[in-house]
Amino acid sequence: MTGEAPLLAFDAVSFTYPGKTAPVLEDLSFEVAAGRFVSVEGPSGSGKSTLLRLACRLEAPDAGVVRFAGQPVDAMPPGLLRRRVSYVQQTPALLADSVRANLRLAFGLRVNRDLEAPGDGRLRQGLDEFLLEKISLDQPARELSVGQKQRLCLLRAMLLAPEVLLLDEPTAALDRDNARRVLEIVKGLNRHQGVTIVMVSHNPADARNATARVRLGGDR
Amino acid sequence: MTPQIIAIGSWQLLFSLIFVLLAGAASLTWHLGLGRSLLVGTLRTFAQLALMGYALVFIFRLESATLTLGVFGAMILAALQIVHGRIKAHQVSLLWPMFGAMLVSYAVVTVVVTGVIVGAKPWWQPQYFIPIAGMIIGNSMNALAISLERLFSDLRSQRDLVEMHLCLGADAREASQTIVRGAIRAGMIPSINAMMGVGIVFLPGMMTGQILSGVDPLTAIRYQIVVMVMLVGSTALSTVAVVLLARRRCFGSGDRLLLRAGWR
Structure with a gap:
């Protein structure tokens, strides 16, 4: 895909879900250079989400190798890998707790103890940057709208300063206005902070900002 | 004082089945469909506990x-x-x-x-x-x-x-x-x-x-x-x-x- 040294690479990767006979991904190879914005496209069931899950070791390939920064991901400690290659799920998953507790969640985990937990000032600034100016840190996170939850999850992932952001249909459940806001944020993270984006989307309009595309096959 | 234990005789044991008959009557009256389960359950209770009783007598005597x-x-x-x-x-x-x-x-x-x-x-x-x-x-x-x-x-x-x-x-x-x-x-x-x-x-x-x-x-x-x-x-x-x-x-x-x- 590029002439530069790849940050993320799939090398002849195949994957079949347990209990299924047909592989969802077969002999898939591609490379993503640092700083790229890659759009993953394909019909339902073509393995788009699976591709993201393989990149952060939520699934293990049956064959082939997934590499991050030249190293096979299965040779890296999973916690450290997921801090650098951050996966944001399609459905925002939040604790039944305040916005503050959700944003600080990662900093209470063992693998992130070397990181300083962001103070309220930094969190407030983050909320403003992610177009969440109107919500308070004490507000229950689960009471936010879907669009706000999605942006909150993005912000939570970004607080760990990942090198790669894996986004699984981040605009799927959003209205046009909210979808546009999320895409603006993602574009900004890529352009201004140099975060490599790998984004799955059904909507061709979402892929307009992409600098590269991975197309997956038909229904299996 | 030696404790006085009233043993339950075979007829008394059989008489206790009246309670199962009561449950069976309820099943029939209300069409609960529990008749077979009640019968099997009663037989199993008698058989399993009798077997267990004899097994325990054997095990206790053997002290192995x-x-x-x-x-x-x-x-x-x-x-x-x-x-x-x-x-x-x-x-x-x-x-x-x-x-x-x-x-x-x-x-x-x-x-x-x-x-x-x-x-x-x-x-x-x-x-x-x-x-x-x-x-x-x-x-x-x-x-x-x-x-x-x-x-x-x-x-x-x-x-x-x-x-x-x-x-x-x-x-x-x-x-x-x-x-x-x-x-x-x-x-x-x-x-x-x-x-x-x-x-x-x-x-x-x-x-x-x-x-x-x-x-x-x-x-x-x-x-x-x-x-x-x-x-x-x-x-x-x-x-x-x-x-x-x-x-x-x-x-x-x-x-x-x-x-x-x-x-x-």
């Missing part, structure tokens, strides 16, 4: 450590089969880790109760060891089934939350901490509730049985207190051990959650 411990092992295997059959998580292999955890936790509590608290000599004296082991295994078998069912169903239904934790860098232990805690609590609550209600809401079977067979109620009460606390202890030990082992089996290499919704 090997036989006593063999019966103990068989009881655990039966409980294992029942619990394993009830849980719906065939994606993870649990049989042998569960057996190990049950064997160790039940053995520790049973030996402490018979050998140290009751002071039976030898500690495996079948008259004490088998009934006490039976109570421990029977009670914590239900606790295990409840805990494991809760663990697996919560891991499946809250997969998004577990994976959210993993994506932020959590290990399997951190990602499933709340679920594991809930599963252990769910298993332990019935035995804690039993301690709250004992003597007020209900009179436990063991104590009632001892009193009916002529034992001084104060002695029966002491036994019952030991039984209640031993059941809480054995339930806690076995539930914690089995749930922690099961949790380890639910995650693969790289802390991947192996359980999937819709899969058994």
Whole structure:
């Protein structure tokens, strides 16, 4: 895909879900250079989400190798890998707790103890940057709208300063206005902070900002 | 004073079937469709308990450590089969880790109760060891089934939350901490509730049985207190051990959650 040294690479990767006979991904190879914005496209069931899950070791390939920064991901400690290659799920998953507790969640985990937990000032600034100016840190996170939850999850992932952001249909459940806001944020993270984006989307309009595309096959 | 025990004769035993007939009449009147189950249940009660009675007479007379411990092992295997059959998580292999955890936790509590608290000599004296082991295994078998069912169903239904934790860098232990805690609590609550209600809401079977067979109620009460606390202890030990082992089996290499919704 590029002439530069790849940050993320799939090398002849195949994957079949347990209990299924047909592989969802077969002999898939591609490379993503640092700083790229890659759009993953394909019909339902073509393995788009699976591709993201393989990149952060939520699934293990049956064959082939997934590499991050030249190293096979299965040779890296999973916690450290997921801090650098951050996966944001399609459905925002939040604790039944305040916005503050959700944003600080990662900093209470063992693998992130070397990181300083962001103070309220930094969190407030983050909320403003992610177009969440109107919500308070004490507000229950689960009471936010879907669009706000999605942006909150993005912000939570970004607080760990990942090198790669894996986004699984981040605009799927959003209205046009909210979808546009999320895409603006993602574009900004890529352009201004140099975060490599790998984004799955059904909507061709979402892929307009992409600098590269991975197309997956038909229904299996 | 020698305690006067009123033995139940064969005719009296047969007469007790009137209660089953009452239940059968209710089933017929209300079209409950329980007639066959009542018949099978009654036959099984008579047959299983008669067999157990004769087996116990044999085992008590023989006073063999090997036989006593063999019966103990068989009881655990039966409980294992029942619990394993009830849980719906065939994606993870649990049989042998569960057996190990049950064997160790039940053995520790049973030996402490018979050998140290009751002071039976030898500690495996079948008259004490088998009934006490039976109570421990029977009670914590239900606790295990409840805990494991809760663990697996919560891991499946809250997969998004577990994976959210993993994506932020959590290990399997951190990602499933709340679920594991809930599963252990769910298993332990019935035995804690039993301690709250004992003597007020209900009179436990063991104590009632001892009193009916002529034992001084104060002695029966002491036994019952030991039984209640031993059941809480054995339930806690076995539930914690089995749930922690099961949790380890639910995650693969790289802390991947192996359980999937819709899969058994």
